[in-house]
Amino acid sequence: MIVAQLPSLLSVARNVVSSTVLQMSAPLPELASLASVLSAVATRAAWPVKPLLLAVLDGVSEQPPSATARQALPMTVRGHTRQSLRDGPLEALAGEIESCRRCARLVSWREQVAREKRAAFAGEEYWGRPVAGFGDARARIAILGLAPAAHGANRTGRVFTGDRSGDFLFAALWRAGLANQPASRARDDGLALEDVWITAAVRCAPPENRPTPAERDNCLPYTRRELALLPNLRVIVCLGAFAWDAALRLRRSQPRPRPKFTHMGEQHGDGELVLLASFHVSQQNTFTGRLTEAMFDAVLARARELAAR
Numbered sequence: 001m002i003v004a005q006l007p008s009l010l011s012v013a014r015n016v017v018s019s020t021v022l023q024m025s026a027p028l029p030e031l032a033s034l035a036s037v038l039s040a041v042a043t044r045a046a047w048p049v050k051p052l053l054l055a056v057l058d059g060v061s062e063q064p065p066s067a068t069a070r071q072a073l074p075m076t077v078r079g080h081t082r083q084s085l086r087d088g089p090l091e092a093l094a095g096e097i098e099s100c101r102r103c104a105r106l107v108s109w110r111e112q113v114a115r116e117k118r119a120a121f122a123g124e125e126y127w128g129r130p131v132a133g134f135g136d137a138r139a140r141i142a143i144l145g146l147a148p149a150a151h152g153a154n155r156t157g158r159v160f161t162g163d164r165s166g167d168f169l170f171a172a173l174w175r176a177g178l179a180n181q182p183a184s185r186a187r188d189d190g191l192a193l194e195d196v197w198i199t200a201a202v203r204c205a206p207p208e209n210r211p212t213p214a215e216r217d218n219c220l221p222y223t224r225r226e227l228a229l230l231p232n233l234r235v236i237v238c239l240g241a242f243a244w245d246a247a248l249r250l251r252r253s254q255p256r257p258r259p260k261f262t263h264m265g266e267q268h269g270d271g272e273l274v275l276l277a278s279f280h281v282s283q284q285n286t287f288t289g290r291l292t293e294a295m296f297d298a299v300l301a302r303a304r305e306l307a308a309r
């Protein structure tokens, strides 16, 4: 029945999107309901229908772009969509995070890296600041990493953007129908996520990817506040033992003994977000085969199952 409705749904979607772009007015009420219908259909639809639906959704905005988003992103039909824009509180929190200088060691390191740069990026202006989360404000799934990479997010200003870890992660999200493109190159590359929010336990690039416990404790309140602003959140996918430990610390009740990190391990609790563990998407794991594409596809599939409960 859903498939039978597709031609008319797609036709209506295109007309509404075109009309809205031409008028450049506030989103129409019909747009929100249309996005909702398409989103539901896209979630259930099988390949090859799903990419087509997601492509249409990519042009449908339920929320007017924020000032920050308008600056960062072109106003095009395939530009940014409802979910990848930050709403008010998320945007305010992002501003707070991005101006934080609480950890002297990390501030010094992130700025030194940004000044000295890697030769391959010598012509680029590094971000050199803390990195806020990114994704769908209505996400049911959060992906929690360790911290920005020195020449990845610390260069581009968006989590998992511009490095090999991000290449692996976003390709998987795209295969799963959770991202509109398989790569994340820059803040203005048009990437939009569906049902996923990506963030990190520590927001500044640490030397050797190793924040101290004090730096973790300084930064974790940002993650707590950010995740609390995602009303539909059900599951946190923890990339690696550091993120697993950090997510456990975010719980209201601390399980004893503390559950050990194991790939595909889960932690459930009354009234708590479900934690799902995965090996980190770092090159160290993906180049050695410790984490394969199939393994990570299974992680995302399980996350979706848990989110739907």
Ligand code: SF4
Binding pocket: 097, 100, 101, 102, 103, 104, 106, 107, 130, 202, 203, 204, 215, 218, 219
């Ligand atoms: S790691 Fe977190 S708390 Fe420390 S300076 Fe960066 S943003 Fe601030």
